[in-house]
Amino acid sequence: MKQKNSHHDISVRKLQSLLGVSRSVLAGLIDAGFVTPARGPRNELRFTFQDVVLLRTAFQLQSARISSRKILAALARLRTQLPDEIPLSGIRVSAVGNTIMVRTGPSQWDANTGQLEFDFEVADIKGDVVFLDVSSAKKDARKQADEWYALADQLAADADSSGAEQAYRKAIAISPKPFYSAYVDLGAFLCEDDARCQEALAVFDEALLHFPEDAVLHFNRAVALEMLGRLTDAERSYARCLEINPRYADAHHNLALVKEQLGDQQGLVRHMSAYRKLST
Numbered sequence: 001m002k003q004k005n006s007h008h009d010i011s012v013r014k015l016q017s018l019l020g021v022s023r024s025v026l027a028g029l030i031d032a033g034f035v036t037p038a039r040g041p042r043n044e045l046r047f048t049f050q051d052v053v054l055l056r057t058a059f060q061l062q063s064a065r066i067s068s069r070k071i072l073a074a075l076a077r078l079r080t081q082l083p084d085e086i087p088l089s090g091i092r093v094s095a096v097g098n099t100i101m102v103r104t105g106p107s108q109w110d111a112n113t114g115q116l117e118f119d120f121e122v123a124d125i126k127g128d129v130v131f132l133d134v135s136s137a138k139k140d141a142r143k144q145a146d147e148w149y150a151l152a153d154q155l156a157a158d159a160d161s162s163g164a165e166q167a168y169r170k171a172i173a174i175s176p177k178p179f180y181s182a183y184v185d186l187g188a189f190l191c192e193d194d195a196r197c198q199e200a201l202a203v204f205d206e207a208l209l210h211f212p213e214d215a216v217l218h219f220n221r222a223v224a225l226e227m228l229g230r231l232t233d234a235e236r237s238y239a240r241c242l243e244i245n246p247r248y249a250d251a252h253h254n255l256a257l258v259k260e261q262l263g264d265q266q267g268l269v270r271h272m273s274a275y276r277k278l279s280t
Contacts, residue, residue, distance in 0.1 A: 010047040010157060015055070016188075024250055024279070029055050049157065145175035149182050156189060164189060180214075183207035187220055197227045215245035222254065231258050249278035 016026055030037065030045075035054050037045040047055075152167030168186035172179050183203060190200035204221040211217055222237030238255035241248055252275035259267030 141176045145171045178210035200224045
């Protein structure tokens with residue numbers, strides 16, 4: 001394998017935008033040893049494309065309750081497979097039970113063993129499980145959506161805001177199934193601009209029609225509402241996030257601050273206490 005070039009040209013702020021997570025979550029991923037960022041000329045943290053993929057993977061697998069030991073082992077193998085730039089075929093990592101699967105283009109493999117897997121879908125017919133080939137039309141649409149999503153990430157990393165937004169929206173529009181990651185990334189991307197939080201809110205609202213029990217979407221929606229000054233609505237969205245995932249530390253933190261602004265001192269103390277317990 002050829003030696004990779006390491007271009008540490010992604011800032012913490014840009015990384016937060018690409019991942020759609022808070023600074024404290026990002027710090028937790030770094031502290032866990034999932035990546036080792038470089039230092040810039042002013043001692044600021046700088047990241048590579050590989051770091052973005054690895055951190056996105058770690059965050060998603062943590063959310064799927066995969067153990068840190070297994071994540072670290074998978075990332076060690078994945079790190080050796082990553083190209084210097086984002087391929088248009090994309091890189092997707094997901095948890096299938098306790099197995100961490102990686103898809104690069106048409107190939108799918110076990111991140112811990114490196115074993116290749118076949119691309120089949122499973123259907124239940126009269127109690128019997130049968131394997132069905134995915135239709136070529138559906139495959140093509142999914143592949144195109146993945147390509148637009150990967151392109152959006154590349155354009156975002158290159159600071160092409162307009163191009164990245166268009167690519168995220170295209171991925172959502174042509175995907176044969178609701179495209180969770182594209183919704184999350186587009187909403188977080190729009191929320192970087194205070195003037196576009198209303199548009200970000202619309203993205204999260206649409207995503208929640210498809211993924212109503214997703215804590216991350218409710219959290220991001222609450223952030224957008226808070227930035228719009230709609231504190232009571234933000235309070236409800238943070239609370240909904242915590243109903244789904246009571247251990248969502250950042251939701252406790254943000255909700256505590258919203259409670260303080262709304263004059264609820266008991267709520268402030270309760271959620272700040274929960275945040276501190278989860279953060280230690």
